[in-house]
Amino acid sequence: MSNYFIKKEKIRFKHVDYAGIVFYPRFLEMLNDLVEDWFEEALERPFSKIHETNGIPTVDLKVQFKKAARLGEILTKSLWVKNIGGASLLCGFKFEDEEGKICLEGEVTLVNVAFKDNRGGIKAESFSEEMKEKISKFVLS
Template sequence: MIYLCPNLPNHKSHISTMRGGSHTRFHLRLLANLRLDLPADNLTSPTRTGIIMSAFTCQIKTRFNHTDPAGIVFYPRYYEMLNHVIEDWFEDGLHWPFHHISNGKHFAFPMVKLETQFIRPTPLGERLTFALLVTEIGQSSLKLHVTATGEDQTMRIIFYAVMVMAEITDGKDRTTKAVSLPAALQKKARSFLKPDSTNHNR
């Protein structure tokens, strides 16, 4: 199955089942020659021979505020888009919205590592399709692999991110320390594990 962002324009709010061998418009090439087939109008499950997995996908249209004077996406705006995708994933995919985590509970999910590959520029007005997969579930951390492809089927950007669940203490000596991921959150995250990924909490 594949999880869709329900609150984005022109994006259907449903979960569709896999249709093996379907021809598609979008092709995402991930590590280890993994291919995600994502048609624009009715996204199907990413597949590899003998393997079914889940990806969280969002479509984001590039707008004027995203671009530089050359008319292409200004690179810091990609990080804002990434945060948009991750925030929607926590809310719609994991059912752990940021406001639920932080509101009165003193927990947060800071990003402690982020690597980026800029593949090709994206022009104003194009709609990007983001796909998020989990590559490792640690005691306190989640490693993510997020890609974005354009309407011409080409990869535009790849992110490798590590997020850690942290507890923030108030008072004079304010501290932040890593804490264990709740079992319910680990279970939800496993739904998005990429094949050949690591789950240290099985």
């Protein structure tokens, strides 16, 4: 079994700037979509259910933009786990074009949080053992 969670994404007009290349914030939206899809499809924890009581905010993000992506291209987006903490995950990611050239790559740290009250209070909360087991299938050794 692959340790990668993989999704394809077509670069659409909404992603590009006047120069016809992906505007860099759109890459970060695509990354967020990848994380949401991973939680829903692979970890069976859709954001629509998570956000009733919890959240998974990004607390650290490192990105290297390697190559422009253009309208009409298909990107292969990959995500894997580098480290599982009690309430946090360090994930690696990369987006590759159809020739296998990396457009961007980096790391994202996500934290499982519980909502403490209705005023926006949050606190880190450990992942359940069941969730850690599901997440561990994506750890690269």
